[in-house]
Structures are given as C-alpha cells and as structure tokens.
Amino acid sequence: MALIFLYIHVLCLWLCSSTYNAQNVFFQPSFLVTRGPSVTALLYGNSSNIILILQTTSPSNVTGSFDPPSCVPEETRWVLTSELIAKTTVQVKLRLNRSLRLCGNNETDTDCCVNPLCVRETLQVSACEGNNSQASLIVQVKVYARLVSGNMVFDNKTIIQNQVYRPLGECPCDLTFKTCDLWCCCDEDCSTEDFQLFKYHCLPGPFGGQFPDPEYQCSVQSSQNSPDWFPFLCVISPPGNNPYLGLFYQGNKIAPKPGMSFGASVSSPPTLLDAYIEGSPILTLKDQYFTIPRTLNGYCVTSAPVAFLKNFDVKCVTPLQACPTEPPLQTIPEDLRAVVKNGVGGNAVVDVTDQLATELNDFITSSESFGSSAVVCENVPLALDYNFYWKENGISGITLTRTLGTVTLNGNVSLTTRYSAKFLSGDITSKPNSGNPGYQVGRPVIGGILNTSIGNDSLLIERSPMHLWKPVNCGLCSHADVRPVLFGENSTSGCLLPVSQLNLTQCGLLRDTVNSLQDGLVEASLVAINGHPNAVTMADWLNISYVTLNSSGVGDSNSSCSNIPAHLQIYVWTLVTGFVDEIPQKDIKAVEISYSLSSWKLECGGGDPVCIDPAETQRLPVTSSVTFIDIPLNTGPPKNRYQINFTEYDCNRNDICWPELAFPFTRFYTGEPYSQALAKGIILVFFFIVASVLGTPWRQIRQIWSTI
Structure with missing residues (x-):
C-alpha cells in the first residue's frame, strides 16, 4: 500500500514539473465568477518579462468557447494592478472604477447605474511576453447596484416613537429611514425592481416581515395531524392577533393631550449640549479633540486627547540628530493659542507664556563624540505645562507655560521633554487654596502683602x-x-x-x-x-x-x-x-x-x-x-487638688469608674443632647416604679392589707 502511495506521489510531481516546463506562467485559478467590484488571482512562474493585458471577451454562439487571448490592450471600466508577493508569484487585482449606486430620477450623471443589474460582462486577463500570450484568466462579472442612493446618510436610523401614541414595529426590518433595506420584504421604501433582487432571500420569520399563523389557530391544523382535542380548543382569531401583539399590532392610536396646569408655565433653561463631564474629551471650535503630547502604554504620542478633570504629568525621550523643525519639538505661540469650547456655550483661548531654562541637565542626556561638529538649536520647547481652570461643567480659562532652552548637538543627544495638564477649580484670576477651612498637609503656606495703593x-x-x-x-x-x-x-x-x-x-x-x-x-x-x-x-x-x-x-x-x-x-x-x-x-x-x-x-x-x-x-x-x-x-479645665490626690474616682486610672454608674444621666454621655438623655432616663425610672408597684410583691401586700 505504501508503494502505491509513493508511486502516485512521484507521478504527480512528474506531471506538475512537465506542466511547468511546458508553460512558464499560469493563473490560479484560471476561471472566476464574481458578484463584487473587486477580483484577486495569482500568477505563478517566471514573470520577469510578462506584461498583463486586460480586455473584454464573449463566448462564441456556436462553440461556446471564448475568443483566443490577445496582447492588444483595451480600455475598460476596470483597473488592473499587480504585486510581486514571492519570487515566482504575482498577485493580480481587478477593481471596478465606477459607482454602484442607482441613478435618481432625472439624473444626468453617467457614473451611476441605470438598472439594478449594473455590470454584466466577461473579462480576459492575458499574460503576454512580447506579442505572444503565455496564459489567460477569464472573469465573469455580475454586479448589482447598491440599494442606497449616494446622497443618503447610512446612520439615519428609523426613529421609533412612543408605542402608546404610535404602533411599534410596523416593519421590524425597516431600519433605515426612506431607504430600501436589503432582504426586508415589508419595507415600503423598496421598489419592484429592488424586490426582484432578493425576493427569494427575504429574512425568515416575523422580523423579516413574514408573519406565520400561531399553531393554535383553527386554520393551521389539518385533519390528518390535529389531536383529538383540537376542534374543541382551537382559536378562531384574525391573523393579525398573534403572539407578536406588542410589536406588530395595528391598533388604534391615542392622541396625546396636554395636561392641566394651575400655575404660570416656567420655561426650562436650554440644555447645554457641549457641557463637559469628568472624563469627556475637550473639543475645539471645529469639533476636533484638543490634544497634548503624552505617553500611552509606554510610547510617546504627539497628539493625545485631553480628558476633562484628568490630570497627568509625563515625560518623553526623543533622540536628536538635528535641530527639530516640526511640532511638538518646534512650535510657535500662534500654533499653541488654540480656541476650545468652554462647555457653557462660549470659547476659551489658551494663554501662552514663555520662560527660559538656564539649567538643561534635567532635559539633556548626551555622550561626547569626538570629531563631530557642534550644532546649536535655539528656543527648543523643553516643557509644556497646561493649567485648566474649571467651574461646574465648564472651562473658565486655560494657561500654558512653555519652557524654552538652547540645545547643543554634539554627539548622541537625548532630549527629555515634559508635558503636563492640571485642572484647577475656580476662575483664571483666582488663586489656588491650601484647604477648606484648615490647612491640608503638603499644600503651600499662603503668605500675603497688604496692598496700600488702593x-x-x-x-x-x-x-x-x-x-x-x-x-x-x-x-x-x-x-x-x-x-x-x-x-x-x-x-x-x-x-x-x-x-x-x-x-x-x-x-x-x-x-x-x-x-x-x-x-x-x-x-x-x-x-x-x-x-x-x-x-x-x-x-x-x-x-x-x-x-x-x-x-x-x-x-x-x-x-x-x-x-x-x-x-x-x-x-x-x-x-x-x-x-x-x-x-x-x-x-x-x-x-x-x-x-x-x-x-x-x-x-x-x-x-x-x-x-x-x-x-x-x-x-x-x-x-x-x-x-x-x-x-x-x-x-x-485643669484638675483640682482632689482629683490629683484622690485617684479612686479617676476613670482614666481605674477599671471601676463610679461617676459613670449613671452614665446616661451624666455629661460623659455624648450620643445625644443632654436634655433628651435626661428626659428618657426619667421616663425609664417612671416605668420601673410603675412595674414595681403593679408587680407581685405589692399585690401580695395589698391582699394582706385587705384581709386585716
């Protein structure tokens, strides 16, 4: 048995080698059928002198075979590209260079599809060496137009109104407003031509617009397979009255009525759509993220969004080979004065202040390289420190302190830049506090000078x-x-x-x-x-x-x-x-x-x-x-001589504390006001006396007294 498999394997290798020797290049596969706007195939063999030619072809009415491949190029609606992915393998791609949307009424644009069947043709790709064709690829194309028109927005979902005032789910698969949804048989936006594209592939069940009758309906069960009890217990009901009553029932609509009001109507304040909450990104006037360089997962990102009320302080290390010419290592104040939305309907502009760093040892790490000429880079940004002043859900001001320095490039230089964002409560003119009301440990001690100029x-x-x-x-x-x-x-x-x-x-x-x-x-x-x-x-x-x-x-x-x-x-x-x-x-x-x-x-x-x-x-x-x-x-108060000399009544020095014998009645009890504790104690004593008087000892005494 093993010899038979070995023989077959050798025979296959011999056939493949003979085929490869007979034909230098070949397509795999050599025949394709596609329903999309792109096609991919592979060309194997020595393709160094091969030129790919694309043309349309058609089968013969007599023999059914296609025309012989030709090396004369032809202008088509397809774009032919090739890419060498291995030493003897070339990837061939065909892409349709036209729109697949249906033409609208009275539309003169020629780039749309007049009929639902937009493209139907046969393509032939020839691998030519000179004027001789070495291999050919046949592609049969059948592409339908897209059902969504070009001016429609794909995220316009159908708005489902309140079920009390409007039946919910008239057509469950109608998800796009005023657009035909594919495979939705109950979508009224679909034309007859649209239904012809998917009439045999509709979504099954109620969610595809097909409402099956429940099994308890008398019209469903036949006389052959119905149980004995079925004629007595089946239900006669309209087809619309089914288990999907809550979704598809076409019942009466209730018109909403305004309620009675006995007071003057108070208009509610407008809702601030741009109000910030903790963690939401800060936006510019163009609804783009306001970004600052920072580190994410250990890597430096030049444009990272800033989140509201999220402080950070990071460092980025960048090797310098030459003076920086692009942000963030080279910026001008005009580029940093961004205008952002303040969250309360207005704007906030970044106020930039520059300062010069005299000591660069915290920013520069260099190793001397003998023989290299030194290059001086002036006004290199070393740190960008942002202060965001916030109040409620808005930003009252933004300040930026940019630290600049002169960097000398002499050998291998690593620049460590610092980026920070700090959110401070209050207005931009207010000063940060150190506690409320008392000082917090670690906060600055606040000093002051009396202003005598007023x-x-x-x-x-x-x-x-x-x-x-x-x-x-x-x-x-x-x-x-x-x-x-x-x-x-x-x-x-x-x-x-x-x-x-x-x-x-x-x-x-x-x-x-x-x-x-x-x-x-x-x-x-x-x-x-x-x-x-x-x-x-x-x-x-x-x-x-x-x-x-x-x-x-x-x-x-x-x-x-x-x-x-x-x-x-x-x-x-x-x-x-x-x-x-x-x-x-x-x-x-x-x-x-x-x-x-x-x-x-x-x-x-x-x-x-x-x-x-x-x-x-x-x-x-x-x-x-x-x-x-x-x-x-x-x-x-200080202890008197009695408390100092006689420690018997000192609760801090003895296990038995006599002054706390009547604890709820003394000043030592601080669980509630003294007046309430005293009143509750008197009531408790009163109940104790009443219980003693009405108890067994006093009842026996009354009985003895009555017999005398």
Missing part, C-alpha cells in the same frame, strides 16, 4: 508665597531655584555661594549680599490663618514676626567675616481648631522668621590656591529651614 476705605491682601531654597545640579545660589513652604512638612535646604579673599575684605558688602538672597525667599509680611483665606478680610491673616538682625561687624578681620545671616529659620505654630467629618482642621497661630549668624573664613591647607590667589573662590553654604510646632490641644 483707597483708605478698601482692603486688599495680595498673595506672596513663602519659599525655601531648591538647589539644582551644581548647587550654586545663582542657579538655584525656590520651592514653596509646604504645610506640616519640616525641611532644610540650601545653596552654595562662591566667596574669595577679596570678598572677605568687604564684610559689609558680603553681609548685604547674603541678606538680600535670604530676604528674597520670604517677601510676605502676612500669613493666612487657614487654607481658604479671604483677601479682603484682615481677620483671616496674621502678621509675621521678624527677629531683628544684628549686623554689626564686631569680629571682622581681613581673612574672616562675622555675623553673616547664612541660615534662615522659619517657625510655624499650628493648632487644631475643629473637626470636619472627624478630620482635624489645623490653623496657623503664629509665624516667626529669624536668622542664624555665622562667621565665614576660607579654609587653607595642602597648597590650596584659594589662599594664594585672592581671586580664587571657595563655596560656602547658605541654608533655609522651616519647622512646624504643634500646640497641644487643651482637653478641659
């Missing part, structure tokens, strides 16, 4: 935050940034100030320089008591206490300077002033700012050039710190 009868306090040092990279004070003082977080930070021997000879100037650096951290003279202060109420603010700085030059010499205000100390006293939902609310009770004075002297040793060259500098620290001090909460 009239005497008006009061306005402008906010001025309190800062600490935020060193970056080299740590020099000239490059250092500042960060706000965060409530409840003790912190110490600083920077380095280059000092030379020449500076130590001018101690007064050095003290003034350090003092101006430290004074720049806190410019406020007031501090907000709570996290939600009122800018026109002085009761919400406290004066900041400054310790007088003694800047005398006692102890100065040519090599050292004393009384340098090198350390700024901020002390903040806080107190719990109440509870909201069992969460303690902390307020600020006092703020004191003082300086720790230091003596600066350069350290020389080991041939340090700072002691040889007066211009050489040595870095000395300038620091700042904040300390929060909690004031203990006073839980009650």
Whole structure:
C-alpha cells in the first residue's frame, strides 16, 4: 500500500514539473465568477518579462468557447494592478472604477447605474511576453447596484416613537429611514425592481416581515395531524392577533393631550449640549479633540486627547540628530493659542507664556563624540505645562507655560521633554487654596502683602508665597531655584555661594549680599490663618514676626567675616481648631522668621590656591529651614487638688469608674443632647416604679392589707 502511495506521489510531481516546463506562467485559478467590484488571482512562474493585458471577451454562439487571448490592450471600466508577493508569484487585482449606486430620477450623471443589474460582462486577463500570450484568466462579472442612493446618510436610523401614541414595529426590518433595506420584504421604501433582487432571500420569520399563523389557530391544523382535542380548543382569531401583539399590532392610536396646569408655565433653561463631564474629551471650535503630547502604554504620542478633570504629568525621550523643525519639538505661540469650547456655550483661548531654562541637565542626556561638529538649536520647547481652570461643567480659562532652552548637538543627544495638564477649580484670576477651612498637609503656606495703593476705605491682601531654597545640579545660589513652604512638612535646604579673599575684605558688602538672597525667599509680611483665606478680610491673616538682625561687624578681620545671616529659620505654630467629618482642621497661630549668624573664613591647607590667589573662590553654604510646632490641644479645665490626690474616682486610672454608674444621666454621655438623655432616663425610672408597684410583691401586700 505504501508503494502505491509513493508511486502516485512521484507521478504527480512528474506531471506538475512537465506542466511547468511546458508553460512558464499560469493563473490560479484560471476561471472566476464574481458578484463584487473587486477580483484577486495569482500568477505563478517566471514573470520577469510578462506584461498583463486586460480586455473584454464573449463566448462564441456556436462553440461556446471564448475568443483566443490577445496582447492588444483595451480600455475598460476596470483597473488592473499587480504585486510581486514571492519570487515566482504575482498577485493580480481587478477593481471596478465606477459607482454602484442607482441613478435618481432625472439624473444626468453617467457614473451611476441605470438598472439594478449594473455590470454584466466577461473579462480576459492575458499574460503576454512580447506579442505572444503565455496564459489567460477569464472573469465573469455580475454586479448589482447598491440599494442606497449616494446622497443618503447610512446612520439615519428609523426613529421609533412612543408605542402608546404610535404602533411599534410596523416593519421590524425597516431600519433605515426612506431607504430600501436589503432582504426586508415589508419595507415600503423598496421598489419592484429592488424586490426582484432578493425576493427569494427575504429574512425568515416575523422580523423579516413574514408573519406565520400561531399553531393554535383553527386554520393551521389539518385533519390528518390535529389531536383529538383540537376542534374543541382551537382559536378562531384574525391573523393579525398573534403572539407578536406588542410589536406588530395595528391598533388604534391615542392622541396625546396636554395636561392641566394651575400655575404660570416656567420655561426650562436650554440644555447645554457641549457641557463637559469628568472624563469627556475637550473639543475645539471645529469639533476636533484638543490634544497634548503624552505617553500611552509606554510610547510617546504627539497628539493625545485631553480628558476633562484628568490630570497627568509625563515625560518623553526623543533622540536628536538635528535641530527639530516640526511640532511638538518646534512650535510657535500662534500654533499653541488654540480656541476650545468652554462647555457653557462660549470659547476659551489658551494663554501662552514663555520662560527660559538656564539649567538643561534635567532635559539633556548626551555622550561626547569626538570629531563631530557642534550644532546649536535655539528656543527648543523643553516643557509644556497646561493649567485648566474649571467651574461646574465648564472651562473658565486655560494657561500654558512653555519652557524654552538652547540645545547643543554634539554627539548622541537625548532630549527629555515634559508635558503636563492640571485642572484647577475656580476662575483664571483666582488663586489656588491650601484647604477648606484648615490647612491640608503638603499644600503651600499662603503668605500675603497688604496692598496700600488702593483707597483708605478698601482692603486688599495680595498673595506672596513663602519659599525655601531648591538647589539644582551644581548647587550654586545663582542657579538655584525656590520651592514653596509646604504645610506640616519640616525641611532644610540650601545653596552654595562662591566667596574669595577679596570678598572677605568687604564684610559689609558680603553681609548685604547674603541678606538680600535670604530676604528674597520670604517677601510676605502676612500669613493666612487657614487654607481658604479671604483677601479682603484682615481677620483671616496674621502678621509675621521678624527677629531683628544684628549686623554689626564686631569680629571682622581681613581673612574672616562675622555675623553673616547664612541660615534662615522659619517657625510655624499650628493648632487644631475643629473637626470636619472627624478630620482635624489645623490653623496657623503664629509665624516667626529669624536668622542664624555665622562667621565665614576660607579654609587653607595642602597648597590650596584659594589662599594664594585672592581671586580664587571657595563655596560656602547658605541654608533655609522651616519647622512646624504643634500646640497641644487643651482637653478641659485643669484638675483640682482632689482629683490629683484622690485617684479612686479617676476613670482614666481605674477599671471601676463610679461617676459613670449613671452614665446616661451624666455629661460623659455624648450620643445625644443632654436634655433628651435626661428626659428618657426619667421616663425609664417612671416605668420601673410603675412595674414595681403593679408587680407581685405589692399585690401580695395589698391582699394582706385587705384581709386585716
């Protein structure tokens, strides 16, 4: 048996090889029948010198065979394309180059179909080498026109009205308004020609417009297969009265009547169709998504939609080979000033502000490449920080802070750009708060300055935050940034100030320089008591206490300077002033700012050039710190001598607490107001006395008394 299969396999290989040698190329398949506007076939063999020719053909009336293939091209309504998909395989495609929609009434366009049977022809594709045809493909085409006219919108679904006022489901498969639905026999929009296309392929059952009679109808059962009980229990009913009564019953219609009203009609406000909800995308005036570059699934996307009330802060790393010329790495303010819908019927324009970055170590990662020339790219966007100000379901304003920098391309450079979006509650002119009412831990301490430029009868306090040092990279004070003082977080930070021997000879100037650096951290003279202060109420603010700085030059010499205000100390006293939902609310009770004075002297040793060259500098620290001090909460009046000496009645020191014996009647019970607790207790005692009087002991006493 195995020998027979082996023989057959060898014979097939021999036949295929002989066929391939006899014919260099061949189509697979060589004959096709299609009912669509596109056809695909494969051409096998050596097709390097093969040219594909398309022409129409027709079978002979006598023999029935088609005309012999010809290598003369002919103009048809079809587009012939070919694609090499393997070494000896070519994919051949035919595509109809015309519309398949039915022509409308009195339409003069020649690109539509006059009859439902739009295309009916036979095509022949010849593989020619020179003027000789090596292989041919026969394609019989029979394509019907589409039933939907070209000016119809495909998503115009039939609107199903209230079933009380209009029968529901007159034709269940009629899904498209004023358009013939394919295979729907009850669609009144279909013409007679349309029904001829699918009259034998209608949707079966009631949903295709065919309503079968129920089996309990007397007209359904025949005398041969009907049960014995059928003549007595069958139902005589009109065909329309069937189990699909709720869907297809053509009953009477009830006209809606307006209800009675005894008051003046109040017009409801118009519905805002563009109102934003959490998570909905922000739209521009052209109903397009407002996009910002961000990362999705670990990849950087240059245009990602921004969702309402969804904050994000991402970083994208991009290798730079040359200066960027396209967004988002190269933009102009005009391109960033987009106009978006604010959600309340108006518009909001992005307000762009530029700032220059002096330190680029957080944005640039480069490796030196010797021999390559450096290229300087100016005004490269390093960060785009958006602030969206919102109120209710709308956007009141949008601000954008664009950070620019100069990037030097020298070797392999990787640019890390930052993109962020933050939604802030309130108007664009309002300032963010740090709690309501008490401060929240981690939110900035709010400072203020009294505005004296307005009239005497008006009061306005402008906010001025309190800062600490935020060193970056080299740590020099000239490059250092500042960060706000965060409530409840003790912190110490600083920077380095280059000092030379020449500076130590001018101690007064050095003290003034350090003092101006430290004074720049806190410019406020007031501090907000709570996290939600009122800018026109002085009761919400406290004066900041400054310790007088003694800047005398006692102890100065040519090599050292004393009384340098090198350390700024901020002390903040806080107190719990109440509870909201069992969460303690902390307020600020006092703020004191003082300086720790230091003596600066350069350290020389080991041939340090700072002691040889007066211009050489040595870095000395300038620091700042904040300390929060909690004031203990006073839980009650001080204990008297009796409570201190006699601890027998102290509930905190004994397992038995006699004062709580009558717990509901005492002040220790706080489950409800004291008056209600006392009234309920008296009622309980009254019921106890009544039960005792009417109980068994008193009944026996009354019986004995009556017998005497």
